[in-house]
Amino acid sequence: MASTPLVTGLALVTASDLLTFLTNQWVMATLVVILAWYGSKFVTNRIRPRLEDRLRASTTNLVLVAFRVAVVFYAFVPFAGLLGFRPQNVLLSFTVLSLILGAVLAPVGRSYISGLFIVYNRPYEVGDMIELVDRDERGYVEDITLGYTKVSTLENAFLVIPNETMRERDIRNLSAGDERIRASISVDVKYEDDLDEACSLLEDAVRSVEGVISDGKPIHVGRSRLPAEPRALVDEFADHGVRITLKYWVKEPYLPAAARSAVQRTAWRAFKDADVEIAYPHTHVVFDETSGQASIELDSRDGEQPADRGKSAEMDSRWE
Known part of the structure; x- marks a missing residue:
């Protein structure tokens, strides 16, 4: 029977010590910060789906980060009071700190301001x-x-x-609005070739390439309506041939390089089968009476000296 008051006294002492500990200013401030940190995280996780339905992903992240920073900042106010900060000293401290941070963190600040412009302008x-x-x-x-x-x-x-x-x-x-992207290749054919046949070969060749739009409704670009099917257009009369530009549309923005290679390989095979030649620079040498002179020296293979060694031979040349 005498042990009951002892146990009760110990319990009262423990509860009193616990109450004293919990009412300590430092403990209270720490608990407020912890509660603000995890509480703001819980709230942002709950409201994120609703914000993502109304805002873009980058804007949603900015709003939630700003909310958590504001909550945690206000949670640190009790710590500021414990460390001796007073309202009349905050302005002076903030001014001095701003000058220091402005000089040291100027590049970082410019990057963050640019981030605000990117998030706003999107x-x-x-x-x-x-x-x-x-x-x-x-x-x-x-x-x-x-x-x-x-x-x-x-x-x-x-x-x-x-x-x-x-x-x-x-x-x-490349993903803004319509992801389809226009690409083109240019090829020169000889003046002797049939232009209509060359254009038809290019258009038929590109239609068989995977990832290229071969037909369909016109594609809206601004206020213009451009045809979706491939089109081969005579671009110019170049120095060595007629230049044809083939314009076509690709379904995905990451396909132009692969599609361009496939289109050029297919066009090469089509030209080769149809006997249409791709133009390239030629050099033709012509000799006539207006050409200059050149000395030519001949040696026989068996070591004998030719009779006309040392004589000059006239050589006519002209470039076309």
């Missing part, structure tokens, strides 16, 4: 295929943050490009 989105014009390289956008853009290239390389650089360079978005 020249490309996650999942789009873009082309870096100056590098002649294509890839898919994997992620867009305020500081950089991640691009996965068709060569299975991974590029992390600062947004400041992305904003200043020329970028082609």
Whole structure:
């Protein structure tokens, strides 16, 4: 019977110590920060699907990151009070800190500001295929943050490009709207060949290539309507032949290189079977009475000296 008060006293002491520990300012501030961190993560995971239905992926990420940063920032206010920060000292501290960060982190700041422009203007989105014009390289956008853009290239390389650089360079978005892309090849045929036959051979050859649009409704480009089927057009009368430009549409933005190679190989075989020759530069040498003179020296194979050695032979030449 005497042990009951002892156990009760120990329990009261333990509860009192626990209450004192929990009411400590540092403990309370730590709990608030932990709750803000995990609570903001839980809330962002719950509202992300709804935002993605209304906003683009990059805008959704920016909104959720800004929300979590704001929640965690306000959660650190109790720590600021424990460390002696007062409202009247915040402005001065913030001004000094801004000057230091402005000098040290200026390049990073420019990249983040460029990230805001990219998110606002939305020249490309996650999942789009873009082309870096100056590098002649294509890839898919994997992620867009305020500081950089991640691009996965068709060569299975991974590029992390600062947004400041992305904003200043020329970028082609190959996935914006219609993913079909127009390509072309040019070939010179001899003046003696039949132009109509050459154009028909090119158009028939490209129709059999996989990935090339052979027919269908006209494709809208701005206010123009361009034919979807391949078209061979006489481009110009070049120095060595008639230049024909074949224009065609490719179904996917990552196919032009492979399709171009297949189209040229098919056209080569079609020309060869139809006896249509591809023009290339020729040099024709003609001798006449206006040509100059050249000395020719002849030696016999058996070591005997020819009778006319040392004599000059006249040689006429003219380039055409």
